[in-house]
Amino acid sequence: MLQNIRENAQGTIAKTIIVLLILSLSVWGLDSIVGGSGEASVATVNGEEITEREFERSVRIARQQRLQEMDTPDSSRIDTDQLNEEVLDRLIREKLIEQDIRERGLELTAQDIDRMITQAEQFRVDGAFSQERFTRAVRNQGMTVEGFREMIERDHLTRVLQAVIQGSAFSTETESKRIARLLTQTRDFDVLEVPLSAVMDDVTVSESEIESFYADNKAMFSQEESVDVAWITLDQAQLVDPDSIDEETVRARYRERIDEMGQTEKRNPAHILIADDADRVETVSNALDEGADFGELARQYSDDTASAEDGGELGLSGRNAFAEPFSEALFSIEEKGGIAGPVETSFGTHFIKLLDTEKQDPPSFSDMESELRQEIAQEQAGNRFVELSEELADIAYSEYDLKAPSELIDAEIQTRDGVTRDGNRAPFDHPQLKEQLFSEDVREGGFNTELVEVSQDRAVVARVREYHPEKQKELDTVREQIRELVTERKAREMIEQRLSEGADSESIAGTFGVEWETYQDVGRQGDLGAPAIIRDAAFGMPRPPEDGFSTEVVELPDGMALIRLTGITGSEDNTAAMMAENIQSQLGQRHGQSAYYYYLEQLRSEAEISRD
């Protein structure tokens, strides 16, 4: 190749190419010539790819966050499709902002990024930046240092952009006052409630109406697919019967417990401390041998001046209250009045006298027996549960029924019919178990499900006895149900039509044989004066003309109602003014949030986005 180039080197074009190659290599490095990542991508935003690696990393992080938010982490409760969708949406949004930031020429200098990294709390050890911790943290996230720096820059600039757009928004006093007045206004209205029964006699439903309703609403009358199941439960709580534990084991546990309790005995010592004076130690030692009064000696000689005044008494204390050699000596004194010493501690030399002991009688074996049995049973069951789980998982996999598995764990086979894909009682509310039940292998292949841990101490193996695919209910079985539905619908339509036609008429109440109900000064929120449906409807109605009313027909659970809105009253000015101040800052935030929201929407709508 070089030979060729040299031969053709006379050509100006070749010369130029060589020069450019050399220059581009030296200025931009090899990447500029080789280029292209060749990685798989999940989406393209304005020609830029979101790589599969990036996507998977983000999904992994999002999944961990979900798990951390759960009380009992269980990855089977995460909807993977939904999670993927959310993550991809977010990555696309981030990419859009990233591009917007770049096109606006927003950037940080290398020094800015250095500063942010060295000041970040998470990279500090003993208050100083640690290069090692930084590198490790970056690796743990599966990133390169360069990629991490880019991420920091991007995140920071995104925050700046968002802060500017959102934070510089404002609202006006005029708007907030108006909102406050609207929120506090009251309305007057008259309501005519007409029960469905008022027109029932006039409603007839023909067979053909029933048939066409059935045909138009097939989905309403489909029978959900379901399975009849059999299952066994491995229940940790039932694995070990507390009464079956042999007495020797329980007694051994009792003795251990009593020994531990012995440690809690308290003793009241007096001591004489001599910090650093061999002669004085000698003197005290001799005096004690001669039977001198311990308290007197303490007052006279002890360097622990606080206790010395009380004859060296320290008060009732447990074993842990003193330095090791001291408590060793104290607790080995056999009876009250006994003296030990000299004993060395870091404070100096001690002579110790036992003044008093306080010890509670330990509980008897029969007092503790049932508690201890429970405790041992639980421990044994925990281990047994793990062992049995493994065995059961194996045998459930290799067998084609539940007989052998149920014998293994000595559990009864339970059955339930009509388990559907959603809305079941435990254990079939567990997503993973349901998913397995409706998998083809289990549903139609006659396999057992895997062993599924439905909670910390319960695991289930299930199988399908019979599978009922989704099917259409026969018209005959739903005819009466449809007749009721159609009757109600026609009754509503009939009332609505008559109410609408006679909305302005004086005599409308009479035609239905019902009375007008009048509501005055009803507030918009939480006013119990009128039923919520009617109140909400009345507050959604347009302002009535002077000396007139506006009308609307609304649906009630058991009838229809005609509302005549007759008046709107603004509240006292100062009530609204007090509210307005609060509202104004909320409105400002709201304007800011929607500005940023639509900013993103605008970027999105103008971008070319393809999902692969």
Add this chain to the structure above:
Amino acid sequence: MAEDEELEAFKQWWKRNGQSILFAIVIAVLAVAGWQYWESREANARAEARQGFDSVIGTLSSDQESEERLATMEYSLDNLKDKYPDSPYAVFSAMIAAGVYMDEGNPEAAAGELQWALDQAHQQPLPRVIRLRLARAQFASGNYEGVVETLQAGSEAGEFQPLYRELEGDAQHAMGNDQAARQAYQAAREALDEDSNDRLLELKLSDLAAPEAS
């Protein structure tokens, strides 16, 4: 022998072309150096513009008296607008300043900043955000005609349609044109996503009379 010949051939070739190759290299090196110099100057300018922005932001949290604070902010802002009018940071700073002027009860000054920002910002969607705010500042100073004019000028509202039409409705309502207000609010409602329901918009609509029968 062959080597001698090759060397000779190269010498001949170099005699003929050497000068022009050297010349090409010198030109290329100068071009790269020039480009890098220009690039670093630009980068410096961008960094300085950002510092200007930081000092505008800084005045928001300073504990100076409000008058003094305002003066500091104005000084930084004017400096920035003067030196780097094309920088996005100058536009950002003007937007922030507008917010501050609104807090100070000076919507005219806010509108002035926003008008300047609108003239400087070219790349969507930022101008749409600014235009909406300019209209809102005009609304605050009671210039309702101006609000309608601002919102209808320029390119179409794009995705901001619900916000533009709602504010237009507010202005029409303030001028007493309830029917025009109702139309604007309804246009806002129609532009919303299907599943979203803007409670405040409904609140405003429900206070207006029904459309006159046509």
